[in-house]
Amino acid sequence: MTDFPAKLLAGYRNFMSGRYSDERERYRVLAETGQNPHTLLIACCDSRAAPETIFDCGPGELFVVRNVANMVPPFEPDGQFHATSAALEYAVEVLEIDNIVVMGHGRCGGIRAALDPSMSPLSPGDFIGRWMALVKPAAEQIQSNEFMTQAERQTALERVSIRNSIANLETFPFVKKRGEKGELSVHGAWFDISSGELWIMDSKGDFVRPDLTELPVQAEQASA
Amino acid sequence: MTDFPAKLLAGYRNFMSGRYSDERERYRVLAETGQNPHTLLIACCDSRAAPETIFDCGPGELFVVRNVANMVPPFEPDGQFHATSAALEYAVEVLEIDNIVVMGHGRCGGIRAALDPSMSPLSPGDFIGRWMALVKPAAEQIQSNEFMTQAERQTALERVSIRNSIANLETFPFVKKRGEKGELSVHGAWFDISSGELWIMDSKGDFVRPDLTELPVQAEQASA
Amino acid sequence: MTDFPAKLLAGYRNFMSGRYSDERERYRVLAETGQNPHTLLIACCDSRAAPETIFDCGPGELFVVRNVANMVPPFEPDGQFHATSAALEYAVEVLEIDNIVVMGHGRCGGIRAALDPSMSPLSPGDFIGRWMALVKPAAEQIQSNEFMTQAERQTALERVSIRNSIANLETFPFVKKRGEKGELSVHGAWFDISSGELWIMDSKGDFVRPDLTELPVQAEQASA
């Protein structure tokens, strides 16, 4: 008997008798031929905003980066470890994905931390403090607005963070190049945990709710 | 009409009429009271190995980091941006998660790249090359072993990478401290995309298949 | 033959043969006994946001003030003409209304003017400039935020204006007094012209979408 969390093993047992059992052949083919995901999805670590759940995606569809507050740092070819930049490079240059989606969400803890000027480092390394410095100029400007409520400031910075990540994406030469060739498109999305609403970013950077009634009905959605 | 990928919007529509509709109240409560996930799951970006799918987890259960080859860098309080260390710090110090699981998987593209000595940088920044340097000593030694097959070398390095991440986890003072107090436990797992098999790491670092028949039946699995 | 706009006369003819014909007795009684509206509604002049339409209210229900950007000035007993303060005084002290609702809306032209630092006076009297000075401090702070889009700034100030009006309402002694006695409650609402969504202000000043499914079914809604 292992001390591996029993809850996770029970979940795995459900997966094997349920979804895997239904999609056994799909997993086998995906293992043989390799993955060919259509989308790189950059999302937050938050336990309430799993992209495969929200977009009802099956195996093979989404190449997923998850970090705190769904951020992309700017292009920094400095020889350091860059988890997000490495995943981006692999998704664009090897997998040749068609879309990049940066998905933020409501009530994001990283964003909340960025808006809290009184927050002290969580540990001597202050990793969250450093990481959230990626949106620090916006965080300071938004936090100093005395006319917005705290919740409004939070939503505002969540959306700024998505636009900021998208702007940083464009600083990567390989993203820019494939985008200019029309082989790659970049999108933003924001998920409201409480209501389940999805808002998507339009060409002006604003977030609007998509009209789902206009979608063509797809016989089988979950094909990669 | 937006140019947001129609496939994703169709998936979102499925989510809203299906899972969200069933779990509306759970999402609402999770939004109100905040997340309280039991596990930090460090997984690969690979589109075939989504942890929520494999462990059949609902909203609120898993705080998820996904980067190429599910890696944790060593503790480096150098003031740079560290996506993974920041998420780790937040999960342990703010969310006080009970478990950390590092999950690798078969046919990992990052691991394959690390084992390919002829591979040239994917882009001038060589982000994947730099990132995979985290397992470079092991990769070189395994690749030079002429008695293993390429598939054996691949699986071997996938598992080394999991043990390496776990060893790096222990270099973070806050992980070590909470582990010593018995408030945090750290685990490894490896998922075989082709067969659906899950292997878990035992106390010696070996990967074994758990006996699922020993599991207590849980009335309702998906509670956070 | 008059030069009164034919469009309006045709509309009036529709009213007489339609709604008035159906509600003849109600109009007669309302004329005899006087009005007894339950709500003072302070709304914008905008042609797309008529409160009787949005709340499907019949004659006798809403006592309505409409000015640009649905504003309430602060209590200024200075002997000048105060259109809004006079209506407020009459609604509270004579009609003893139960609720005050300040309703703003999206794409408000007055708010847009307040956010446009380059706007010159519309006429030598600069009446709009002076009127919108009621939200000037907030307008300046929001306009200077370079990380929000223009549409986000617009929505932010529309909501600030509602909270500002509500704060100003509380400066009127008779509003405060009846509120403290529990005889009067004050609410905020924001209407999205494009989507038809109504957002209402919660106790923290945030705007949220009400759950209409929780409403009791009312046999006849439109009774005063």
Place this chain on the structure above:
Amino acid sequence: MTDFPAKLLAGYRNFMSGRYSDERERYRVLAETGQNPHTLLIACCDSRAAPETIFDCGPGELFVVRNVANMVPPFEPDGQFHATSAALEYAVEVLEIDNIVVMGHGRCGGIRAALDPSMSPLSPGDFIGRWMALVKPAAEQIQSNEFMTQAERQTALERVSIRNSIANLETFPFVKKRGEKGELSVHGAWFDISSGELWIMDSKGDFVRPDLTELPVQAEQASA
């Protein structure tokens, strides 16, 4: 659950499933392209005299000011807050409306207050008293007429107030200028709540009932 008046939420629900549902596209276009109302309508706050109801107007048609007794103050470029003058300036200079209609009505509470010499201030600020001072000379002369009944005095002052507002409109240079160019026409109307009758002001300032049978039949009334 919110404490927002349930009656209003129920009305909104009716609106969404009824009128909005029928006119969704019209609202969307009005949001996109902006409003272009043909008429500025200056009406009373009275709950029994909503102009959109009486003229059966749809979204986008009427830019509406509502204050007590449908009054327009004289042109006073004194740097103070002027709700009505600001709306007038915006309607004429920005929206370039074609018509201004001042609509009074029977049994107006503001007019009744103006005719009551024994009335004490409703509150220490005496806002209604100050506001109704706009028709004070007429109110005093009419009230002192011992040969008219009280109901006759009331109707007389209601109509004087309309003419007074129209005279004050002409003191605004931008109204005068556009009127002289033939781009703007100004009208008066009086609505009898009890009977539903609409009386319109003729060129001599008298109120007469329009002959609706002369109206051309309009295929679709509600176009802006």
